[in-house]
Amino acid sequence: MPRLSVIVPCYYNEDNIPITVRELVANEARFPTEVEFEYVFVDDGSGDRTLEVLLEARAQYPDRVRVVELAGNVGSYNAIVAGMAHATGDCMAVITADMQDPPELMVQMYDHWLKGFKLIIGNRQDRQETGLAKTFAQTFHWLMKHLALSNIPDGGFDFVFFDRQVAEEVLKMHERNSNVFYLMVWLGYPYVNIPYVRRKREVGKSRWTLQKKIKLFIDSLLSFSYFPIRAISVVGLLLGIVAMLYGLYVIGLNIFAPQAPTGWTTLMVVVLFVSAFQMIALGIIGEYVWRGLDASRSRPLYVVKNTYGNEVSR
The missing domain is CATH 3.90.550.10 (Spore Coat Polysaccharide Biosynthesis Protein SpsA; Chain A)
Structure with missing residues (x-):
């Protein structure tokens, strides 16, 4: 029954x-x-x-x-x-x-x-x-x-x-x-x-x-899902490529146009953008770490x- x-x-x-x-x-x-x-x-x-x-x-x-x-x-x-x-x-x-x-x-x-x-x-x-x-x-x-x-x-x-x-x-x-x-x-x-x-x-x-x-x-x-962590990796890789290209641009600018004005505005935008990404990445990683800590307590x-x-x- x-x-x-x-x-x-x-x-x-x-x-x-x-x-x-x-x-x-x-x-x-x-x-x-x-x-x-x-x-x-x-x-x-x-x-x-x-x-x-x-x-x-x-x-x-x-x-x-x-x-x-x-x-x-x-x-x-x-x-x-x-x-x-x-x-x-x-x-x-x-x-x-x-x-x-x-x-x-x-x-x-x-x-x-x-x-x-x-x-x-x-x-x-x-x-x-x-x-x-x-x-x-x-x-x-x-x-x-x-x-x-x-x-x-x-x-x-x-x-x-x-x-x-x-x-x-x-x-x-x-x-x-x-x-x-x-x-x-x-x-x-x-x-x-x-x-x-x-x-x-x-x-x-x-x-x-x-x-x-x-x-x-x-x-x-x-x-x-591992999507949030994978997204951090992908965005970090893309930012690394952009940073490398921008670094090459700055080096080339100093070699071929040493008298050119420095790009303070562009630099600040890059710094703020990368900093924001780092804070978001730390927040997502923190969510995973907190869940691991919560599970380890065995409450x-x-x-x-x-x-x-x-x-x-x-």
């Missing part, structure tokens, strides 16, 4: 939780009757009534709903890892608490899992969101596809269905400052891609700020304050 664990990271989602629980439970009717369900809600240090509402949902469905309360806010990806560590299912799914992703898509995902696929991706073919958020998301995933992981689907994704084996491999890596969904693709398992249109958020306000989006982009790029990705249910930690 297969068991499906649905992992839901929660952060300031007190208004969403009742709707999310209702839709997830109603979605069970679309599955074969032999499937067992487990819902692992992870409270990522919310400062509102999210935990209280989750405990109310657990009281309503004590045989299905489990709650993991983290001691502080560690980010949605670390919260997902915490949910994976406490899930007991043969297969798992990750879905957002705001119900922008259609839970009914999990039925198709489950069918592909039964056929032997260990990773099934719900790919955002389009989104009902507009404005800067949509533009940023599209740019982010385009850059990641062309600079880091060429085998990820277009449009991005954070709605996935995967086998326990995938979860165990991710948990063994203890990856820090990374993207848990890209890690699943990086493992190399063949995956199925199911496109869908992401819904517009109807309830509550997103806490996915621009600062967090920029951090995610930097973390994802540095975790899966936990999250701290569990309380668990509510009979979940088994792995």
Whole structure:
């Protein structure tokens, strides 16, 4: 009898939780009757009534709903890892608490899992969101596809269905400052891609700020691509060639036109340009060094304050 664990990271989602629980439970009717369900809600240090509402949902469905309360806010990806560590299912799914992703898509995902696929991706073919958020998301995933992981689907994704084996491999890596969904693709398992249109958020306000989006982009790029370091090398080589040519020009000028005025403006432009490049290069190298230091500390990705249910930690 297969068991499906649905992992839901929660952060300031007190208004969403009742709707999310209702839709997830109603979605069970679309599955074969032999499937067992487990819902692992992870409270990522919310400062509102999210935990209280989750405990109310657990009281309503004590045989299905489990709650993991983290001691502080560690980010949605670390919260997902915490949910994976406490899930007991043969297969798992990750879905957002705001119900922008259609839970009914999990039925198709489950069918592909039964056929032997260990990773099934719900790919955002389009989104009902507009404005800067949509533009940023599209740019982010385009850059990641062309600079880091060429085998990820277009449009991005954070709605996935995967086998326990995938979860165990991710948990063994203890990856820090990374993207848990890209890690699943990086493992190399063949995956199925199911496109869908992401819904517009109807309830509550997103806490996915621009600062967090920029951090995610930097973390994802540095975790899966050597492009920034390679770009430094290429630009440094080009600057070296330019400097050599300019040096030859200055020597020739002194030999053939010793009375010519010195090019102070040109020299200052070159110095400022090279200095700016050096500072950017040091910043990029510093990002890599900091991540190495952060990993060497071996601090936990999250701290569990309380668990509510009979979940088994792995």
